[in-house]
Amino acid sequence: MRHCHLAIASLIGATAIVSVAGTTPSQAQERRMEAVRTGLSCAKFLIAGEEDVVRPVAAKRYMRFEGKLDDEARERCRGGEMTAAQAGTPWVDWSNYFATGGPRSRSGLPVRDGIALTSALIDLEYQRMELIKFNLFDNKTFEQYGSTPDGPVLKTWKEMRLPAGHPNFEQVGGNGAQRCNGDLIRHRTLTGICNDIDNPAMGSSGQLFARNVEFESTYPDLRQNELAKNRHGDRLGLLKPDPQVISRRLFTRDQKDARNCNQGHGASDSVDADCPYKKAPFFNVLAAFWIQFMTHDWFSHMEDARNNQSQIMSSLGCAGPGTAAQLGCRPEDKMEAALIADSTAPGTFKAKDEGEGDRDRITRSYKTTSNNVTAWWDASQLYGHDERSQRRAKRDPADPAKFEMKPVRTGETLGYLPVFGTMCPPGTETGQCDPIRPEWAGQEATGFPDNWSIGMSFYHNLFVREHNTFVDEFRKKARQAPNEDSGLRNPANPRQVITNSQVSSEELFQIARLVVSAEIAKIHTIEWTTQLLYNEPLYRAMNSNWSGLLDEDKHPLMMEVAERVLKKVRASDDPKKANVIASAISSGPGIIGLGSKVELLDEKGSWKLDVVNGGTQHFGSPFNFPEEFPTVYRLHPLVPDLIEFRQIDNDPNVIRKKIAVVDTFRGKATGRMHEGGLGNWALSMGRQRLGMLLLQNHPQFLQNLDLPPRLDTKIDVPALDVIRDRERGLPRFNELRRQIGLRQLTKFEDFIDQRPNVTPQERADQEQLVKILREIYGQHTCDEKKIITSAQRNPDGTEINDCLGKKHGEMVDNIEDVDIVVGWLAETTRPHGFAISETQFHLFILNASRRLFSDRFFTSSFRPEFYSTFGINWVNNNGPNVEKMFEPREVNGHQYEVAPLKRVLLRNTPELEPELRHVVNTFDPWARDRGTYYSLDWKARADAKSDPAFPQ
Numbered sequence: 001m002r003h004c005h006l007a008i009a010s011l012i013g014a015t016a017i018v019s020v021a022g023t024t025p026s027q028a029q030e031r032r033m034e035a036v037r038t039g040l041s042c043a044k045f046l047i048a049g050e051e052d053v054v055r056p057v058a059a060k061r062y063m064r065f066e067g068k069l070d071d072e073a074r075e076r077c078r079g080g081e082m083t084a085a086q087a088g089t090p091w092v093d094w095s096n097y098f099a100t101g102g103p104r105s106r107s108g109l110p111v112r113d114g115i116a117l118t119s120a121l122i123d124l125e126y127q128r129m130e131l132i133k134f135n136l137f138d139n140k141t142f143e144q145y146g147s148t149p150d151g152p153v154l155k156t157w158k159e160m161r162l163p164a165g166h167p168n169f170e171q172v173g174g175n176g177a178q179r180c181n182g183d184l185i186r187h188r189t190l191t192g193i194c195n196d197i198d199n200p201a202m203g204s205s206g207q208l209f210a211r212n213v214e215f216e217s218t219y220p221d222l223r224q225n226e227l228a229k230n231r232h233g234d235r236l237g238l239l240k241p242d243p244q245v246i247s248r249r250l251f252t253r254d255q256k257d258a259r260n261c262n263q264g265h266g267a268s269d270s271v272d273a274d275c276p277y278k279k280a281p282f283f284n285v286l287a288a289f290w291i292q293f294m295t296h297d298w299f300s301h302m303e304d305a306r307n308n309q310s311q312i313m314s315s316l317g318c319a320g321p322g323t324a325a326q327l328g329c330r331p332e333d334k335m336e337a338a339l340i341a342d343s344t345a346p347g348t349f350k351a352k353d354e355g356e357g358d359r360d361r362i363t364r365s366y367k368t369t370s371n372n373v374t375a376w377w378d379a380s381q382l383y384g385h386d387e388r389s390q391r392r393a394k395r396d397p398a399d400p401a402k403f404e405m406k407p408v409r410t411g412e413t414l415g416y417l418p419v420f421g422t423m424c425p426p427g428t429e430t431g432q433c434d435p436i437r438p439e440w441a442g443q444e445a446t447g448f449p450d451n452w453s454i455g456m457s458f459y460h461n462l463f464v465r466e467h468n469t470f471v472d473e474f475r476k477k478a479r480q481a482p483n484e485d486s487g488l489r490n491p492a493n494p495r496q497v498i499t500n501s502q503v504s505s506e507e508l509f510q511i512a513r514l515v516v517s518a519e520i521a522k523i524h525t526i527e528w529t530t531q532l533l534y535n536e537p538l539y540r541a542m543n544s545n546w547s548g549l550l551d552e553d554k555h556p557l558m559m560e561v562a563e564r565v566l567k568k569v570r571a572s573d574d575p576k577k578a579n580v581i582a583s584a585i586s587s588g589p590g591i592i593g594l595g596s597k598v599e600l601l602d603e604k605g606s607w608k609l610d611v612v613n614g615g616t617q618h619f620g621s622p623f624n625f626p627e628e629f630p631t632v633y634r635l636h637p638l639v640p641d642l643i644e645f646r647q648i649d650n651d652p653n654v655i656r657k658k659i660a661v662v663d664t665f666r667g668k669a670t671g672r673m674h675e676g677g678l679g680n681w682a683l684s685m686g687r688q689r690l691g692m693l694l695l696q697n698h699p700q701f702l703q704n705l706d707l708p709p710r711l712d713t714k715i716d717v718p719a720l721d722v723i724r725d726r727e728r729g730l731p732r733f734n735e736l737r738r739q740i741g742l743r744q745l746t747k748f749e750d751f752i753d754q755r756p757n758v759t760p761q762e763r764a765d766q767e768q769l770v771k772i773l774r775e776i777y778g779q780h781t782c783d784e785k786k787i788i789t790s791a792q793r794n795p796d797g798t799e800i801n802d803c804l805g806k807k808h809g810e811m812v813d814n815i816e817d818v819d820i821v822v823g824w825l826a827e828t829t830r831p832h833g834f835a836i837s838e839t840q841f842h843l844f845i846l847n848a849s850r851r852l853f854s855d856r857f858f859t860s861s862f863r864p865e866f867y868s869t870f871g872i873n874w875v876n877n878n879g880p881n882v883e884k885m886f887e888p889r890e891v892n893g894h895q896y897e898v899a900p901l902k903r904v905l906l907r908n909t910p911e912l913e914p915e916l917r918h919v920v921n922t923f924d925p926w927a928r929d930r931g932t933y934y935s936l937d938w939k940a941r942a943d944a945k946s947d948p949a950f951p952q
């Protein structure tokens, strides 16, 4: 509240008016006048003090914030007419507040913008606290969470013990109390055990996916739950509505203007091919493949690239006479069914239900699935997640601290990944063979080789180079100062200093892994996400999320948000207070390094294991990703059909070839990578815009993908996205929104963007899509007696029924049946600079923070004893330099550190230096002029005006 009282005079008296860069004088004047006109609406809140502005955390699930203010004066205070005008829509309010958008969103009154930004951040923090309070459903331990008052603050669970027969069972304590120690706690382990030393199995390969929705809302097609039955009637099924029809009508790119596109295959690299797609002006193809690279680290439903091999789905839709001919889909497609871990009936128990009295609950979802890689952010896609995958990642025979890399051209020191050798015959995986699937033959060797293309080749090569560069730099330092304390300690003898020269090759390999994993997490948090969500509130939120503790005074606004929220939360009598307090605290000071400043040695000179682990926070629910997480990461529209290939030493403004992504699929990536070179691929993907996450924007090649030898039919991957969600029992889109505290939709027209800046053409396109949605999902005659949810209520407090606000017996859209992927792709009303939709974003708010909160290597074990001093500095300073490096100019009003991925590129593809000089965020198209304050304009920077990607 520091600035708020001071602000009143300037709000209502309109002092301190400044010009707003990037707007015309009349637009700026208009916004200023609006700010002054609506300023009076703020005064009452400011005079009343912060309690009036900061709301309590909801006591009951259906009383949640929903991101809506529902108070006209407050709406006008924070965002003027714009926020007030959008109040009736289902979409969150903060995105219409002052200064949360592009240049025109600023009010011209800096104090007012500051208040609006603080309010936006407080809104986001409330969403996170309520998500933590209401949306954690672990499939193994939920009964403990839900049945006792201290469930939400539990820290250990018997279900997270290693089972008898596990190779490390005895080492962690066997049948007695289990606690990891010794070598198991020094580094990230292969299978992810012992990240939490008191819960050895948490996050390790093969644990169950969790859920972010009430278990009762899962598998709505099974009709096990009364509300689900009321919600969907008998309209749902695995192939109902038809997934291939959904794909062809709602996902196919509009390519009527295509030139030599050939279903995404292009024309033998000719630049005369074009496969049009809707492009995001502020996000590039590097960003698309980055996120695929990340998902391969975080989760996989498959076991070594296979689903259920004993159960083939012989029909995947495209049913009905004439459908194939009319839409181009294929009734003959088939696929392995999804792997299911447990499909027996769940148990029941009496749960304490958020102050509403006891309630019957099921102990887990109707079926469960496993996450077959480690859930930790541990770069397991490079290093492996079990012994088989580890064998695929080849160490350098000459230096075991490094990975093997081979030069392709003479003089190349950093090299490229070796190619897989002979495949091991089934059942014999020893000796000189590689444990791979037949389809991976010819691919570059790495831990997770599935769905490989030039994008995966790029990132695996880049980060293996980075691993090796770290090792080289460490060894250089060790040569310069061999007797210096490395900072590293062995828990077997923690008082013993380990000098730089005493660090063994194996220790160095493991330190490099810790550093590479942390760099990746940092790139994702402060570089990728701030460009994915390109606006000021998210810039602040993500930076403080990562580095608050280390960089406290750089984020005073976030500190203020934390202080204000905490004051309110502490004052409330919330049974799950400890959790929401922890969440609020971290919103200010950040997560990385939480708890890492505490003395580690006890009086006897041993490590205090409670300190090793003490900074983590699981909120009463063991960490793993929820099933909803892969769903909102089904981002296939990001991928273009063709990549515009450029060369750094041959005028980067010229497109030399157009290479089909499908021509780089699997083993074909190797030759393409060697021929093009890592730097040129970075340049090409760095300059090209990625596909927007919207309906009718999926690449054709993925709708017609050959997956030999696994299948003898083609496969429609976007249709499979829909089928997999149904197999895994995701609720449908509208109930998902209610479950995660977002307002429901009541009709297909709610997908149409009501904001004033929508062009008539965009409006017409959206109306056309609404028509198709209605044709596919249909309507029904509603029954007001059927209550359809307990997760949300109508604004007047009544229960939501099948009529969704209409009269009994009227026709209602089957909006309840819309598949999640269809729903979030149909969301056109998005906050400024959001490449994803608000529904996806809300799942990220919860799970992206948990992924940091729960990992001791990002919290209490982020310290030299584990990373070495050299390693900690490398992560904090984005490289071997001892001081931080900054861009020469401010970026969007902030002093800007040279971004971590840019630094990785400068180190490992140094030929890109002249191009990277212009780049501040590696995921923003490299030749774009970023303009002012979060501009999304597609304009070339001064020396790239001849680039044909820009309007000439």
Ligand code: HEM
Binding pocket: 288, 289, 291, 292, 295, 299, 300, 301, 302, 307, 451, 452, 453, 630, 631, 633, 634, 635, 636, 638, 639, 661, 717, 720, 724
């Ligand atoms: C060349 C590019 C790509 C190819 C060939 C590809 C291929 C595939 C295929 C065949 C599947 C289906 C697996 C199954 O359920 O049987 C799949 C799943 C998936 N893809 Fe992609 N994909 C590509 C790019 C991407 C990108 C850019 C993302 C962005 C995050 C992505 C995210 C996912 C996710 C989240 C799944 C579900 C994984 C799971 O269920 O565990 N993919 N992809």
